[in-house]
Amino acid sequence: MKELNPFITKGYVSKDLFCNRETELKILENNFNNNIDTTLISPRRMGKTGLIYRFFDLLNNKNGDFITIYADIFSSRSLEDFIKLLAEAILHYYPEKTFFGRKFLQIIKGFRPLISYDGITGEPQVSITYQTPQEKELTLRGLFDFFERQDKRVMLAIDEFQQITEYPEKNAEALLRTYIQQLNNVNFIFSGSKTTLMLDIFSNSKRPFFSMTQYLSLKKIDRKTYCDFIVRKFEENKRTIDDSTVNFILDWTLSHTYYTQVLCNRVFSSGRKNVDIQCAKKACAEILQQNEEIYLQYRQLLTAGQWNFLIAIAREERVTQLTAQNFLSKYGIGTPANARRLSKALIDKDLLLSESTVDSVYYQVYDVFFMRWLQEIYSFNFRKPSPESHS
Structure with a gap:
Protein backbone atom coordinates (compact mmCIF):
# COMPACT_ATOMS: atom_id res chain seq x y z
CA MET A 1 0.00 0.00 0.00
CA LYS A 2 1.35 3.41 -0.99
CA GLU A 3 2.43 5.57 1.94
CA LEU A 4 0.12 8.56 2.49
CA ASN A 5 1.86 11.91 2.50
CA PRO A 6 0.57 13.50 5.73
CA PHE A 7 1.09 17.07 4.52
CA ILE A 8 -2.09 17.89 2.64
CA THR A 9 -1.89 20.76 0.13
CA LYS A 10 -5.56 20.93 -0.88
CA GLY A 11 -8.91 19.98 0.54
CA TYR A 12 -9.55 18.31 3.88
CA VAL A 13 -8.89 14.66 4.69
CA SER A 14 -9.25 14.13 8.43
CA LYS A 15 -8.66 15.80 11.78
CA ASP A 16 -5.44 13.78 12.17
CA LEU A 17 -3.93 15.63 9.20
CA PHE A 18 -5.30 19.00 10.29
CA CYS A 19 -3.07 21.22 12.43
CA ASN A 20 -4.63 22.86 15.47
CA LEU A 218 -7.66 33.63 10.64
CA LYS A 219 -4.00 34.19 11.48
CA LYS A 220 -0.92 32.00 11.24
CA ILE A 221 -0.80 28.82 13.28
CA ASP A 222 1.19 29.16 16.51
CA ARG A 223 4.82 28.37 15.64
CA LYS A 224 5.46 25.83 18.42
CA THR A 225 2.20 24.06 17.62
CA TYR A 226 3.17 23.84 13.95
CA CYS A 227 6.67 22.61 14.84
CA ASP A 228 5.24 19.85 17.01
CA PHE A 229 2.77 18.88 14.26
CA ILE A 230 5.49 18.58 11.62
CA VAL A 231 7.81 16.55 13.85
CA ARG A 232 4.95 14.27 14.91
CA LYS A 233 3.87 13.52 11.34
CA PHE A 234 7.41 12.51 10.40
CA GLU A 235 7.75 10.36 13.52
CA GLU A 236 4.41 8.64 12.88
CA ASN A 237 5.87 7.52 9.55
CA LYS A 238 9.09 6.28 11.19
CA ARG A 239 11.17 9.22 10.01
CA THR A 240 13.06 11.98 11.76
CA ILE A 241 13.39 15.70 11.17
CA ASP A 242 15.50 17.83 13.51
CA ASP A 243 14.30 21.05 15.13
CA SER A 244 16.71 23.25 13.16
CA THR A 245 15.26 21.96 9.88
CA VAL A 246 11.69 22.53 11.03
CA ASN A 247 12.61 26.07 12.06
CA PHE A 248 14.25 26.65 8.68
CA ILE A 249 11.04 25.48 6.93
CA LEU A 250 8.83 27.80 8.99
CA ASP A 251 11.21 30.73 8.49
CA TRP A 252 11.33 30.17 4.72
CA THR A 253 7.52 29.88 4.41
CA LEU A 254 6.83 32.63 6.98
CA SER A 255 4.73 29.97 8.78
CA HIS A 256 2.02 30.52 6.16
CA THR A 257 -0.17 27.40 6.12
CA TYR A 258 -0.26 26.62 2.40
CA TYR A 259 3.43 27.22 1.68
CA THR A 260 4.44 25.28 4.79
CA GLN A 261 2.31 22.33 3.74
CA VAL A 262 3.69 22.38 0.19
CA LEU A 263 7.31 22.46 1.36
CA CYS A 264 6.76 19.74 3.98
CA ASN A 265 4.93 17.67 1.35
CA ARG A 266 7.93 17.99 -0.97
CA VAL A 267 10.43 17.14 1.78
CA PHE A 268 8.37 14.11 2.84
CA SER A 269 8.06 12.91 -0.76
CA SER A 270 11.85 12.75 -1.04
CA GLY A 271 11.68 9.48 0.89
CA ARG A 272 14.51 10.47 3.22
CA LYS A 273 14.34 8.72 6.57
CA ASN A 274 16.44 11.38 8.31
CA VAL A 275 15.61 14.85 7.05
CA ASP A 276 18.14 17.65 7.51
CA ILE A 277 18.44 21.25 6.35
CA GLN A 278 20.15 20.30 3.11
CA CYS A 279 17.18 18.14 2.18
CA ALA A 280 14.82 21.05 2.94
CA LYS A 281 16.95 23.50 0.93
CA LYS A 282 16.94 21.13 -2.04
CA ALA A 283 13.15 20.99 -1.87
CA CYS A 284 13.02 24.81 -1.79
CA ALA A 285 15.16 25.03 -4.92
CA GLU A 286 12.98 22.49 -6.73
CA ILE A 287 9.81 24.42 -5.90
CA LEU A 288 11.25 27.72 -7.16
CA GLN A 289 12.56 26.12 -10.33
CA GLN A 290 9.21 24.53 -11.13
CA ASN A 291 7.39 27.83 -10.63
CA GLU A 292 9.90 29.97 -12.51
CA GLU A 293 7.92 30.06 -15.77
CA ILE A 294 4.93 31.51 -13.89
CA TYR A 295 7.07 34.18 -12.25
CA LEU A 296 8.62 35.16 -15.57
CA GLN A 297 5.09 35.62 -16.94
CA TYR A 298 4.41 38.07 -14.12
CA ARG A 299 7.38 40.07 -15.37
CA GLN A 300 5.80 40.40 -18.81
CA LEU A 301 2.49 41.61 -17.34
CA LEU A 302 3.91 44.37 -15.15
CA THR A 303 5.49 47.73 -15.87
CA ALA A 304 9.15 48.20 -15.02
CA GLY A 305 8.16 50.34 -12.06
CA GLN A 306 5.76 47.73 -10.68
CA TRP A 307 8.29 44.93 -11.14
CA ASN A 308 11.06 46.82 -9.37
CA PHE A 309 8.68 47.80 -6.59
CA LEU A 310 7.92 44.10 -6.01
CA ILE A 311 11.64 43.35 -5.90
CA ALA A 312 12.09 46.09 -3.29
CA ILE A 313 9.31 44.68 -1.10
CA ALA A 314 10.67 41.15 -1.51
CA ARG A 315 14.18 42.16 -0.50
CA GLU A 316 12.85 43.84 2.64
CA GLU A 317 10.48 40.87 3.20
CA ARG A 318 8.06 43.09 5.10
CA VAL A 319 7.62 46.86 4.82
CA THR A 320 5.65 48.95 7.29
CA GLN A 321 6.49 52.40 5.89
CA LEU A 322 6.08 52.42 2.12
CA THR A 323 6.56 56.16 1.96
CA ALA A 324 9.56 56.38 4.30
CA GLN A 325 12.40 58.33 2.69
CA ASN A 326 15.04 55.69 3.41
CA PHE A 327 12.95 53.00 1.65
CA LEU A 328 12.17 55.28 -1.31
CA SER A 329 15.82 56.29 -1.72
CA LYS A 330 17.27 52.82 -1.23
CA TYR A 331 15.31 51.42 -4.18
CA GLY A 332 14.90 54.53 -6.33
CA ILE A 333 11.12 54.44 -6.05
CA GLY A 334 10.66 58.19 -6.27
CA THR A 335 7.95 60.08 -4.46
CA PRO A 336 5.57 58.87 -1.72
CA ALA A 337 2.71 59.36 -4.20
CA ASN A 338 4.43 57.01 -6.63
CA ALA A 339 4.88 54.38 -3.89
CA ARG A 340 1.19 54.59 -3.03
CA ARG A 341 0.21 54.31 -6.69
CA LEU A 342 2.45 51.29 -7.28
CA SER A 343 1.27 49.52 -4.12
CA LYS A 344 -2.39 50.00 -5.03
CA ALA A 345 -1.85 48.58 -8.53
CA LEU A 346 -0.06 45.53 -7.15
CA ILE A 347 -2.64 44.96 -4.40
CA ASP A 348 -5.38 45.07 -7.04
CA LYS A 349 -3.46 42.41 -9.00
CA ASP A 350 -3.17 40.22 -5.86
CA LEU A 351 0.62 40.37 -6.05
CA LEU A 352 1.08 42.50 -2.95
CA LEU A 353 -0.54 41.82 0.42
CA SER A 354 -1.54 44.57 2.80
CA GLU A 355 -2.28 43.43 6.36
CA SER A 356 -3.17 45.41 9.47
CA THR A 357 -1.86 44.73 12.96
CA VAL A 358 -2.58 46.52 16.24
CA ASP A 359 0.45 48.74 15.72
CA SER A 360 0.70 49.26 11.98
CA VAL A 361 -0.01 48.18 8.41
CA TYR A 362 2.57 46.01 6.69
CA TYR A 363 3.14 45.02 3.08
CA GLN A 364 4.71 41.88 1.63
CA VAL A 365 4.70 39.96 -1.64
CA TYR A 366 1.47 37.92 -1.57
CA ASP A 367 2.93 34.65 -2.84
CA VAL A 368 5.66 33.57 -0.43
CA PHE A 369 7.37 31.34 -3.02
CA PHE A 370 7.37 34.23 -5.49
CA MET A 371 8.96 36.41 -2.82
CA ARG A 372 11.72 33.82 -2.25
CA TRP A 373 12.31 33.57 -6.00
CA LEU A 374 12.67 37.34 -6.29
CA GLN A 375 15.11 37.34 -3.37
CA GLU A 376 17.11 34.56 -5.02
CA ILE A 377 17.25 36.17 -8.46
CA TYR A 378 17.78 39.78 -7.41
CA SER A 379 19.85 39.39 -4.27
CA PHE A 380 23.02 40.76 -5.91
CA ASN A 381 22.11 42.30 -9.24
CA PHE A 382 19.25 44.62 -8.30
CA ARG A 383 19.20 47.73 -10.48
CA LYS A 384 17.45 50.91 -9.53
CA PRO A 385 14.80 51.80 -12.11
CA SER A 386 15.26 54.86 -14.21
CA PRO A 387 12.99 57.84 -13.39
CA GLU A 388 10.83 57.26 -16.46
CA SER A 389 9.95 53.72 -15.31
CA HIS A 390 7.97 55.02 -12.32
CA SER A 391 4.53 53.95 -13.55
Whole structure:
Protein backbone atom coordinates (compact mmCIF):
# COMPACT_ATOMS: atom_id res chain seq x y z
CA MET A 1 0.00 0.00 0.00
CA LYS A 2 1.35 3.41 -0.99
CA GLU A 3 2.43 5.57 1.94
CA LEU A 4 0.12 8.56 2.49
CA ASN A 5 1.86 11.91 2.50
CA PRO A 6 0.57 13.50 5.73
CA PHE A 7 1.09 17.07 4.52
CA ILE A 8 -2.09 17.89 2.64
CA THR A 9 -1.89 20.76 0.13
CA LYS A 10 -5.56 20.93 -0.88
CA GLY A 11 -8.91 19.98 0.54
CA TYR A 12 -9.55 18.31 3.88
CA VAL A 13 -8.89 14.66 4.69
CA SER A 14 -9.25 14.13 8.43
CA LYS A 15 -8.66 15.80 11.78
CA ASP A 16 -5.44 13.78 12.17
CA LEU A 17 -3.93 15.63 9.20
CA PHE A 18 -5.30 19.00 10.29
CA CYS A 19 -3.07 21.22 12.43
CA ASN A 20 -4.63 22.86 15.47
CA ARG A 21 -7.09 25.80 15.02
CA GLU A 22 -8.72 24.78 18.32
CA THR A 23 -9.51 28.38 19.28
CA GLU A 24 -11.13 29.12 15.93
CA LEU A 25 -13.14 25.89 16.07
CA LYS A 26 -14.47 26.79 19.52
CA ILE A 27 -15.55 30.22 18.24
CA LEU A 28 -17.34 28.69 15.24
CA GLU A 29 -19.04 26.09 17.43
CA ASN A 30 -20.10 28.69 19.99
CA ASN A 31 -21.50 30.92 17.24
CA PHE A 32 -23.42 28.00 15.74
CA ASN A 33 -24.83 26.94 19.12
CA ASN A 34 -25.99 30.48 19.78
CA ASN A 35 -27.42 31.11 16.29
CA ILE A 36 -24.73 33.66 15.38
CA ASP A 37 -23.43 33.97 11.82
CA THR A 38 -19.67 34.35 11.27
CA THR A 39 -17.57 36.46 8.94
CA LEU A 40 -14.31 34.56 8.41
CA ILE A 41 -11.48 36.64 6.94
CA SER A 42 -7.88 35.83 6.04
CA PRO A 43 -5.46 36.09 3.11
CA ARG A 44 -5.73 33.36 0.49
CA ARG A 45 -4.26 29.95 1.33
CA MET A 46 -4.13 30.55 5.06
CA GLY A 47 -6.49 27.62 5.60
CA LYS A 48 -10.04 29.03 5.60
CA THR A 49 -11.51 26.21 3.53
CA GLY A 50 -9.75 23.53 5.58
CA LEU A 51 -11.05 25.13 8.78
CA ILE A 52 -14.61 25.15 7.44
CA TYR A 53 -14.45 21.45 6.51
CA ARG A 54 -12.85 20.62 9.87
CA PHE A 55 -15.75 22.44 11.56
CA PHE A 56 -18.26 20.47 9.46
CA ASP A 57 -16.47 17.30 10.55
CA LEU A 58 -16.66 18.36 14.19
CA LEU A 59 -20.39 19.11 13.97
CA ASN A 60 -21.26 15.84 12.29
CA ASN A 61 -19.10 13.74 14.60
CA LYS A 62 -20.64 15.29 17.71
CA ASN A 63 -24.22 14.88 16.63
CA GLY A 64 -24.55 14.14 12.95
CA ASP A 65 -27.97 15.73 12.83
CA PHE A 66 -26.94 18.70 10.69
CA ILE A 67 -26.88 19.63 7.02
CA THR A 68 -23.49 21.14 6.11
CA ILE A 69 -22.88 22.76 2.74
CA TYR A 70 -19.88 24.63 1.35
CA ALA A 71 -20.29 26.87 -1.72
CA ASP A 72 -17.34 28.64 -3.32
CA ILE A 73 -18.62 31.63 -5.31
CA PHE A 74 -15.21 32.91 -6.47
CA SER A 75 -16.13 32.30 -10.12
CA SER A 76 -19.51 34.05 -9.85
CA ARG A 77 -20.09 37.28 -11.74
CA SER A 78 -23.82 37.75 -11.18
CA LEU A 79 -26.75 36.74 -9.00
CA GLU A 80 -27.55 34.08 -11.60
CA ASP A 81 -24.08 32.58 -11.09
CA PHE A 82 -24.58 32.70 -7.31
CA ILE A 83 -27.80 30.66 -7.58
CA LYS A 84 -26.15 28.18 -9.96
CA LEU A 85 -23.14 27.61 -7.69
CA LEU A 86 -25.32 27.27 -4.60
CA ALA A 87 -27.56 24.69 -6.31
CA GLU A 88 -24.50 22.76 -7.54
CA ALA A 89 -23.00 22.80 -4.04
CA ILE A 90 -26.18 21.26 -2.64
CA LEU A 91 -26.14 18.47 -5.23
CA HIS A 92 -22.42 17.91 -4.65
CA TYR A 93 -22.87 17.18 -0.95
CA TYR A 94 -26.29 15.57 -1.25
CA PRO A 95 -26.55 13.75 -4.62
CA GLU A 96 -29.94 12.96 -6.13
CA LYS A 97 -29.84 9.39 -4.80
CA THR A 98 -29.83 10.62 -1.19
CA PHE A 99 -33.01 11.51 0.68
CA PHE A 100 -32.05 15.18 0.96
CA GLY A 101 -30.96 15.26 -2.68
CA ARG A 102 -34.29 13.88 -3.86
CA LYS A 103 -36.16 16.48 -1.80
CA PHE A 104 -34.03 19.23 -3.30
CA LEU A 105 -34.62 18.07 -6.87
CA GLN A 106 -38.35 18.00 -6.25
CA ILE A 107 -38.39 21.58 -5.01
CA ILE A 108 -36.31 23.03 -7.87
CA LYS A 109 -38.31 21.30 -10.61
CA GLY A 110 -40.60 24.30 -10.49
CA PHE A 111 -37.71 26.47 -11.67
CA ARG A 112 -37.22 24.33 -14.81
CA PRO A 113 -33.54 23.49 -14.24
CA LEU A 114 -31.31 21.63 -16.65
CA ILE A 115 -29.14 19.30 -14.57
CA SER A 116 -26.15 17.50 -16.09
CA TYR A 117 -22.94 15.94 -14.81
CA ASP A 118 -19.39 16.63 -15.92
CA GLY A 119 -18.14 13.68 -17.95
CA ILE A 120 -14.71 13.73 -16.29
CA THR A 121 -15.27 14.85 -12.69
CA GLY A 122 -18.88 13.72 -12.30
CA GLU A 123 -19.67 17.04 -10.63
CA PRO A 124 -23.26 18.29 -11.01
CA GLN A 125 -23.89 21.23 -13.34
CA VAL A 126 -27.07 23.26 -13.03
CA SER A 127 -28.51 25.62 -15.62
CA ILE A 128 -31.70 27.64 -15.06
CA THR A 129 -33.22 29.96 -17.65
CA TYR A 130 -34.87 33.13 -16.41
CA GLN A 131 -37.37 35.22 -18.33
CA THR A 132 -37.36 38.15 -15.90
CA PRO A 133 -35.25 39.40 -12.95
CA GLN A 134 -38.19 38.54 -10.71
CA GLU A 135 -37.89 34.85 -11.63
CA LYS A 136 -34.24 34.95 -10.56
CA GLU A 137 -35.17 36.44 -7.20
CA LEU A 138 -37.95 33.87 -6.69
CA THR A 139 -35.48 31.04 -7.38
CA LEU A 140 -33.03 32.40 -4.81
CA ARG A 141 -35.79 32.75 -2.26
CA GLY A 142 -36.95 29.23 -3.07
CA LEU A 143 -33.48 27.84 -2.26
CA PHE A 144 -33.37 29.59 1.12
CA ASP A 145 -36.97 28.58 1.91
CA PHE A 146 -36.00 24.99 1.17
CA PHE A 147 -33.22 25.17 3.77
CA GLU A 148 -35.58 26.74 6.29
CA ARG A 149 -38.13 23.91 5.99
CA GLN A 150 -35.67 21.11 6.76
CA ASP A 151 -36.05 19.17 10.01
CA LYS A 152 -32.28 19.44 10.53
CA ARG A 153 -30.31 22.61 11.18
CA VAL A 154 -28.35 23.88 8.19
CA MET A 155 -24.76 25.18 8.29
CA LEU A 156 -24.04 26.98 5.01
CA ALA A 157 -20.55 28.33 4.29
CA ILE A 158 -20.22 30.74 1.37
CA ASP A 159 -16.58 31.26 0.40
CA GLU A 160 -15.18 34.35 -1.35
CA PHE A 161 -18.33 36.19 -0.38
CA GLN A 162 -16.85 39.55 -1.43
CA GLN A 163 -17.66 38.57 -5.03
CA ILE A 164 -21.22 39.84 -4.51
CA THR A 165 -19.84 43.39 -4.65
CA GLU A 166 -19.04 42.86 -8.35
CA TYR A 167 -22.51 41.70 -9.39
CA PRO A 168 -24.28 43.91 -11.94
CA GLU A 169 -27.51 43.59 -9.91
CA LYS A 170 -27.32 46.63 -7.68
CA ASN A 171 -29.77 45.13 -5.20
CA ALA A 172 -27.86 41.85 -4.70
CA GLU A 173 -26.65 42.62 -1.17
CA ALA A 174 -30.03 43.96 -0.04
CA LEU A 175 -31.82 40.98 -1.57
CA LEU A 176 -29.56 38.43 0.11
CA ARG A 177 -29.80 40.23 3.43
CA THR A 178 -33.61 40.33 3.22
CA TYR A 179 -33.85 36.58 2.67
CA ILE A 180 -31.10 35.60 5.11
CA GLN A 181 -32.39 37.59 8.08
CA GLN A 182 -35.71 35.71 7.87
CA LEU A 183 -34.04 32.32 8.38
CA ASN A 184 -34.08 30.66 11.80
CA ASN A 185 -32.96 27.19 10.77
CA VAL A 186 -29.85 28.25 8.82
CA ASN A 187 -26.50 29.56 10.06
CA PHE A 188 -23.90 31.11 7.79
CA ILE A 189 -20.15 31.41 7.52
CA PHE A 190 -19.33 34.23 5.13
CA SER A 191 -15.71 33.65 4.18
CA GLY A 192 -13.47 35.95 2.17
CA SER A 193 -9.87 36.81 1.30
CA LYS A 194 -10.31 40.48 0.40
CA THR A 195 -10.11 42.01 3.85
CA THR A 196 -11.03 45.56 2.85
CA LEU A 197 -14.09 44.47 0.85
CA MET A 198 -15.27 42.01 3.50
CA LEU A 199 -14.99 44.58 6.27
CA ASP A 200 -16.84 47.14 4.16
CA ILE A 201 -19.69 44.68 3.53
CA PHE A 202 -20.17 43.88 7.21
CA SER A 203 -19.00 47.00 9.06
CA ASN A 204 -20.21 49.85 6.84
CA SER A 205 -23.40 51.22 8.39
CA LYS A 206 -24.67 52.19 4.95
CA ARG A 207 -24.61 48.61 3.64
CA PRO A 208 -27.28 45.90 4.14
CA PHE A 209 -25.12 43.38 6.04
CA PHE A 210 -23.99 45.91 8.65
CA SER A 211 -23.45 44.28 12.09
CA MET A 212 -25.10 41.00 11.11
CA THR A 213 -22.19 38.72 12.04
CA GLN A 214 -19.31 38.11 14.40
CA TYR A 215 -15.81 38.47 12.95
CA LEU A 216 -13.18 35.75 12.97
CA SER A 217 -9.80 36.64 11.52
CA LEU A 218 -7.66 33.63 10.64
CA LYS A 219 -4.00 34.19 11.48
CA LYS A 220 -0.92 32.00 11.24
CA ILE A 221 -0.80 28.82 13.28
CA ASP A 222 1.19 29.16 16.51
CA ARG A 223 4.82 28.37 15.64
CA LYS A 224 5.46 25.83 18.42
CA THR A 225 2.20 24.06 17.62
CA TYR A 226 3.17 23.84 13.95
CA CYS A 227 6.67 22.61 14.84
CA ASP A 228 5.24 19.85 17.01
CA PHE A 229 2.77 18.88 14.26
CA ILE A 230 5.49 18.58 11.62
CA VAL A 231 7.81 16.55 13.85
CA ARG A 232 4.95 14.27 14.91
CA LYS A 233 3.87 13.52 11.34
CA PHE A 234 7.41 12.51 10.40
CA GLU A 235 7.75 10.36 13.52
CA GLU A 236 4.41 8.64 12.88
CA ASN A 237 5.87 7.52 9.55
CA LYS A 238 9.09 6.28 11.19
CA ARG A 239 11.17 9.22 10.01
CA THR A 240 13.06 11.98 11.76
CA ILE A 241 13.39 15.70 11.17
CA ASP A 242 15.50 17.83 13.51
CA ASP A 243 14.30 21.05 15.13
CA SER A 244 16.71 23.25 13.16
CA THR A 245 15.26 21.96 9.88
CA VAL A 246 11.69 22.53 11.03
CA ASN A 247 12.61 26.07 12.06
CA PHE A 248 14.25 26.65 8.68
CA ILE A 249 11.04 25.48 6.93
CA LEU A 250 8.83 27.80 8.99
CA ASP A 251 11.21 30.73 8.49
CA TRP A 252 11.33 30.17 4.72
CA THR A 253 7.52 29.88 4.41
CA LEU A 254 6.83 32.63 6.98
CA SER A 255 4.73 29.97 8.78
CA HIS A 256 2.02 30.52 6.16
CA THR A 257 -0.17 27.40 6.12
CA TYR A 258 -0.26 26.62 2.40
CA TYR A 259 3.43 27.22 1.68
CA THR A 260 4.44 25.28 4.79
CA GLN A 261 2.31 22.33 3.74
CA VAL A 262 3.69 22.38 0.19
CA LEU A 263 7.31 22.46 1.36
CA CYS A 264 6.76 19.74 3.98
CA ASN A 265 4.93 17.67 1.35
CA ARG A 266 7.93 17.99 -0.97
CA VAL A 267 10.43 17.14 1.78
CA PHE A 268 8.37 14.11 2.84
CA SER A 269 8.06 12.91 -0.76
CA SER A 270 11.85 12.75 -1.04
CA GLY A 271 11.68 9.48 0.89
CA ARG A 272 14.51 10.47 3.22
CA LYS A 273 14.34 8.72 6.57
CA ASN A 274 16.44 11.38 8.31
CA VAL A 275 15.61 14.85 7.05
CA ASP A 276 18.14 17.65 7.51
CA ILE A 277 18.44 21.25 6.35
CA GLN A 278 20.15 20.30 3.11
CA CYS A 279 17.18 18.14 2.18
CA ALA A 280 14.82 21.05 2.94
CA LYS A 281 16.95 23.50 0.93
CA LYS A 282 16.94 21.13 -2.04
CA ALA A 283 13.15 20.99 -1.87
CA CYS A 284 13.02 24.81 -1.79
CA ALA A 285 15.16 25.03 -4.92
CA GLU A 286 12.98 22.49 -6.73
CA ILE A 287 9.81 24.42 -5.90
CA LEU A 288 11.25 27.72 -7.16
CA GLN A 289 12.56 26.12 -10.33
CA GLN A 290 9.21 24.53 -11.13
CA ASN A 291 7.39 27.83 -10.63
CA GLU A 292 9.90 29.97 -12.51
CA GLU A 293 7.92 30.06 -15.77
CA ILE A 294 4.93 31.51 -13.89
CA TYR A 295 7.07 34.18 -12.25
CA LEU A 296 8.62 35.16 -15.57
CA GLN A 297 5.09 35.62 -16.94
CA TYR A 298 4.41 38.07 -14.12
CA ARG A 299 7.38 40.07 -15.37
CA GLN A 300 5.80 40.40 -18.81
CA LEU A 301 2.49 41.61 -17.34
CA LEU A 302 3.91 44.37 -15.15
CA THR A 303 5.49 47.73 -15.87
CA ALA A 304 9.15 48.20 -15.02
CA GLY A 305 8.16 50.34 -12.06
CA GLN A 306 5.76 47.73 -10.68
CA TRP A 307 8.29 44.93 -11.14
CA ASN A 308 11.06 46.82 -9.37
CA PHE A 309 8.68 47.80 -6.59
CA LEU A 310 7.92 44.10 -6.01
CA ILE A 311 11.64 43.35 -5.90
CA ALA A 312 12.09 46.09 -3.29
CA ILE A 313 9.31 44.68 -1.10
CA ALA A 314 10.67 41.15 -1.51
CA ARG A 315 14.18 42.16 -0.50
CA GLU A 316 12.85 43.84 2.64
CA GLU A 317 10.48 40.87 3.20
CA ARG A 318 8.06 43.09 5.10
CA VAL A 319 7.62 46.86 4.82
CA THR A 320 5.65 48.95 7.29
CA GLN A 321 6.49 52.40 5.89
CA LEU A 322 6.08 52.42 2.12
CA THR A 323 6.56 56.16 1.96
CA ALA A 324 9.56 56.38 4.30
CA GLN A 325 12.40 58.33 2.69
CA ASN A 326 15.04 55.69 3.41
CA PHE A 327 12.95 53.00 1.65
CA LEU A 328 12.17 55.28 -1.31
CA SER A 329 15.82 56.29 -1.72
CA LYS A 330 17.27 52.82 -1.23
CA TYR A 331 15.31 51.42 -4.18
CA GLY A 332 14.90 54.53 -6.33
CA ILE A 333 11.12 54.44 -6.05
CA GLY A 334 10.66 58.19 -6.27
CA THR A 335 7.95 60.08 -4.46
CA PRO A 336 5.57 58.87 -1.72
CA ALA A 337 2.71 59.36 -4.20
CA ASN A 338 4.43 57.01 -6.63
CA ALA A 339 4.88 54.38 -3.89
CA ARG A 340 1.19 54.59 -3.03
CA ARG A 341 0.21 54.31 -6.69
CA LEU A 342 2.45 51.29 -7.28
CA SER A 343 1.27 49.52 -4.12
CA LYS A 344 -2.39 50.00 -5.03
CA ALA A 345 -1.85 48.58 -8.53
CA LEU A 346 -0.06 45.53 -7.15
CA ILE A 347 -2.64 44.96 -4.40
CA ASP A 348 -5.38 45.07 -7.04
CA LYS A 349 -3.46 42.41 -9.00
CA ASP A 350 -3.17 40.22 -5.86
CA LEU A 351 0.62 40.37 -6.05
CA LEU A 352 1.08 42.50 -2.95
CA LEU A 353 -0.54 41.82 0.42
CA SER A 354 -1.54 44.57 2.80
CA GLU A 355 -2.28 43.43 6.36
CA SER A 356 -3.17 45.41 9.47
CA THR A 357 -1.86 44.73 12.96
CA VAL A 358 -2.58 46.52 16.24
CA ASP A 359 0.45 48.74 15.72
CA SER A 360 0.70 49.26 11.98
CA VAL A 361 -0.01 48.18 8.41
CA TYR A 362 2.57 46.01 6.69
CA TYR A 363 3.14 45.02 3.08
CA GLN A 364 4.71 41.88 1.63
CA VAL A 365 4.70 39.96 -1.64
CA TYR A 366 1.47 37.92 -1.57
CA ASP A 367 2.93 34.65 -2.84
CA VAL A 368 5.66 33.57 -0.43
CA PHE A 369 7.37 31.34 -3.02
CA PHE A 370 7.37 34.23 -5.49
CA MET A 371 8.96 36.41 -2.82
CA ARG A 372 11.72 33.82 -2.25
CA TRP A 373 12.31 33.57 -6.00
CA LEU A 374 12.67 37.34 -6.29
CA GLN A 375 15.11 37.34 -3.37
CA GLU A 376 17.11 34.56 -5.02
CA ILE A 377 17.25 36.17 -8.46
CA TYR A 378 17.78 39.78 -7.41
CA SER A 379 19.85 39.39 -4.27
CA PHE A 380 23.02 40.76 -5.91
CA ASN A 381 22.11 42.30 -9.24
CA PHE A 382 19.25 44.62 -8.30
CA ARG A 383 19.20 47.73 -10.48
CA LYS A 384 17.45 50.91 -9.53
CA PRO A 385 14.80 51.80 -12.11
CA SER A 386 15.26 54.86 -14.21
CA PRO A 387 12.99 57.84 -13.39
CA GLU A 388 10.83 57.26 -16.46
CA SER A 389 9.95 53.72 -15.31
CA HIS A 390 7.97 55.02 -12.32
CA SER A 391 4.53 53.95 -13.55
